[in-house]
Amino acid sequence: MIDPLAEVVTLLQPGARYSKLVHGASPWRIRRSDTGQPLYCVVLDGGCRVTIDGHEPIELLSGDFVLVPTAYGVSISSLVPPPDDETSTPVALGHGEFRIGAPENPIDSRMMAGHCSFGSPDAALLVSLLPQFVHVRGEPQLATLVDLVREESREQRPAREVVLSRLLEVLLIEALRSAAGTNASPGLARGLADGRLAAAIRVMHERPTHAWTVAELAKEAALSRSTFFERFSRAVGVAPMEYLLTWRMALAKDLLRRNEGRVAEIAQRVGYSSASTFSVAFTRHVGQPPTQYAREQAVASVSPEIRSDVSYDATPMSPLSPMTT
Incomplete structure (x- = not known):
């Protein structure tokens, strides 16, 4: 699993x-x-x-x-x-x-x-x-x-x-x-602590290529669409489709960095029907086209001094609260 x-x-x-x-x-x-x-x-x-x-x-x-x-x-x-x-x-x-x-x-x-x-x-x-x-x-x-x-x-x-x-x-x-109890603040761990939400999160990770909708994910969680959306957003801190997009982009960046195929192939592996649709989504989310990202990562892998792994710009994509138990 x-x-x-x-x-x-x-x-x-x-x-x-x-x-x-x-x-x-x-x-x-x-x-x-x-x-x-x-x-x-x-x-x-x-x-x-x-x-x-x-x-x-x-x-x-x-x-x-x-x-x-x-x-x-x-x-x-x-x-x-x-x-x-x-x-x-x-x-x-x-x-x-x-x-x-x-x-x-x-x-x-x-x-x-x-x-x-x-x-x-x-x-x-x-x-x-x-x-x-x-x-x-x-x-x-x-x-x-x-x-x-x-x-x-x-x-x-x-x-x-x-x-x-x-x-x-x-x-x-x-x-x-x-720290994943029900009284914890929003985050992935809190979402996984909720059995209903965990079922939906797991299928997103198991089948990122599937064209998931909120209705389908709600069915996986055995909840109504509105209840699922509200419960997921409250527990995880982002809406279901925003979480799915974030995970797909993380997978895409990892595949591009490791040169695991052409852009069209990677697009299919992360749930996009065409390279152009994927490129638009990637550029909007990451700030540069996938081809440019792949080139820069290839150069960085040859010349490690270009990039430092010690620090990074970790500005959150969305505000998440502290998690305390």
Whole structure:
């Protein structure tokens, strides 16, 4: 059976950049402005406060995990932050460990934090299917996964990059599905948590070439057309046909990048009856014709310096709210 969440995460091609263990002595505050870099943090002891640009501060307690698929401006502080927006400078302790806060104050929090990269050139398109951030409470396996990522990233063992990419795929999937309850904010994981909607999402992924209509998808979900449309839009954050278009474009970009056929062949593989119809849709959605996109990706694959996989423009195609459980 097709697993839509796994498909999206796999296409993202997550990779580890770094992970560090931070010892905090209140009060302290650090700020980062990392254009488009995915950020994760898990609190091991004590707590901290995370403020993401455009959102209210989140208090993280022991065992809490937060994932920000596209971090632009993030401030992390002790639960009682220092006055006057004062920032602190982390002190390296060696072996990927840092201390932050006044040296004379006792350590009252420990957390692991890190950045990963999305290697896919289609990251912006795929990230638009994810929430702006994920906050999970009471899932100890996430801390274990982050610890495994940290340990693996410190060692230069054979197949290190393969192991790290698989660990990060599992970490992302576990974080998203842990936050997929009915009270979570809109996103793919929340849609899949609804059994009726999951049936419709899965058939879109299983048969992207089919000329789906809202009525047909509603039938797959065993709901009326109006109920399905409203329920899907509320849970996933976008209308059903917009979601289908986003997924088809993600598949098309992946096929074009890997030179998996002519434009007409790729058009058929993603559900378009003609190359011209596909080209119009692709250009409107991506901002350039498929032939131009394919040429640029071919050049980038030969000359990696043209493109950096560490950051990307992940401006959401549609506003998605935070996902919290």
